[in-house]
Amino acid sequence: MKILHTSDWHLGVSFEGISREEDHQFFINWLIDTLKEEQIDILIIAGDVFDQPQPSAEAQKIYYQFLFQVSKQTQVKKVIVLGGNHDSPSRLDAPSELLKLLDVFIVGGLNTNTNQLSRYLCPIYNINNEVELVIAVVPYIHEYKLGVRTSFQSEKEIQSNFKQKITEFYFNLAEEAEILAKNAPIMATGHLACVGCESDDAPLEVHMVGTLGGLPNDIFDPRFSYVALGHIHRAYHVENSNxxxxxxxxxxxxxxxxxxRYVQIVTFQSEKNHKPLIQKIEVPILRNIIEIKGNLEEISNILKNLSWKTAKPPLLAIQISVNTYIPGIDLEIRKNLNHLFFQNTPLIAYIRQIPILNNDSKKEYTEVVSLKDLTTEQVFIKMCESQNQIVDNDLLKAFRSLLNEENI
Known part of the structure; x- marks a missing residue:
């Protein structure tokens, strides 16, 4: 049995106001072809299907058209979709009964009653109606859903409590999955930050314990032959785990x-104790995002020699070092680009002029930062500073708790 593991599509996302819809459609076309060529049996989308809890009509259209294409054009037996921290659990779950007709199994979020484990278990049957694999489908889990309270507790206490609760949850799922599976293998999913992640591997911290680093690898029951994770935007193996x-x-x-960029193909043998074969498949990219820095002359030379191997020209993020602000430079750069590349012109995401500061001007200059360059937490801190409010760890902890509750 072959499983394709993908995650973090973020349908509806943009970069500096430039839609990535065309990039997503390019990926989806490739994915449909790959599902057919590799004869994939199960497809897993491990959270953050959408970039926003209330996705645009265009993003939803891409999602539903894709599920329909998988049903009609491939041999995939089951599509597994789990909610991420960017997804609305109720919005993902709403059409789940209807999507069962397309063999789509959805778990948008965790119920408050975590004892109802059957909701999270998806058995896969062969042509003889025998279970050949059981998947424990675990979406993004907010601490609150597991009974973890963050008020009046230290970060160490929160982390210890959360680790205990989520470890118990995976253990209980493994117990139930084994009963269903009998002699067949079992696997699980998750949408969380685990050891090995870096601070900028994902758009934002997914848990209160994120400030202390990723969750430990021993939260996953070793009986799961493979755990398909989402949330981190970089492909890697969580050390000393499956x-x-x-x-x-x-x-x-x-x-x-x-x-x-990668997806991962996991091939299971029929025997329970055999480790699956794991293969990373590189995803072709429609276009990249390139950062260009330097003074005006250096920027001009870089643009003259700009080349790319992708199907479409890159998005450019340009930072120009200047002594004083140069009016009209944006228009000049755009005109030069059009002249150099004609109809195959790279798109400019932004052009920013960065002052070259000497020792005297450093004291006077305060960089103006755009709101879209700041995280929600950074905006909160700046607002507090503007009101002469001291920002300590307790205040930040309370703010993060409120922020995370938006996704409950």
Missing amino acids: AYYCGSPIPLSIKESKTA
Whole structure:
């Protein structure tokens, strides 16, 4: 049995106001072809299907058309969709009964009653109606849903409590999955930050314990032969475990454009104790995001020699070092680009003029930062500072708790 593991599509996302819809459609066309060529049996989308809890009509159209294409054009037996921290659990779950007709199994979020484990277990049957695999479908889990309270507790206490609760949840799922599976293998999913992640591997911290680093690898019951994870946008194996991240399939930031994008194919043997074969497949990219820095002359030379190997020209993020502000430079750069590349012109995401500061001007200059360059937490801190409010760890902890509750 062959499973394709993907995650973090973020349908509806934009980069500096430029829609990534065309990039997503390019990936989806490739994915449909790959599902057919590789004869994939199960497809897993491990959370953050959408970029916003209330996705645009265009983003939803891409999602539903894709599920219909999988049903009609491939041999995939089951599509597994789980909610991420960017998704609305209720919005994902709403059409789940209807999508069962297309063999789509959806778990948008965790119920408050975590004892109802059957909701999270998806058995896969062969042509003889025998179970050949059981998947424990675990979406993004807010601490609150597991009974973890953050008030009047230290970060260490929160982390310890959350680790205990989520470990118990995966253990209980493994117990139930084994009963269903009999002698067949079992696997699980998740949408969380685990050890090995870096601070900018995902758009925002997914848990209160994120400030202390990722969750430990021993939260996953070892009986799960493979754990398909989402949330981190970089592909890597969680050390000393059966858990893997496949990363985002299109580059969503400058950093992500510097590394290859992947999906992962997992091949299970029929025997329960055999380890699955794991294969990373590189995803072709429609276009990258390139950051260009330097003075005006250096920028001009870089643009003259700009080339790319992708199907479409890149998105450009340009930072020009200047002594004083140069009016009209944006228009001049855009005209030069059109002249250099004609109809195959790279799109400019932004052009920013960065002052060259000497020792005297450093004291006087305060960089003006756009709101869209700041996280929600950074905006909160700046607002507090403007009101002469001291921002301590307790205040930040309370704010993060409120922020995370938006996704409950």
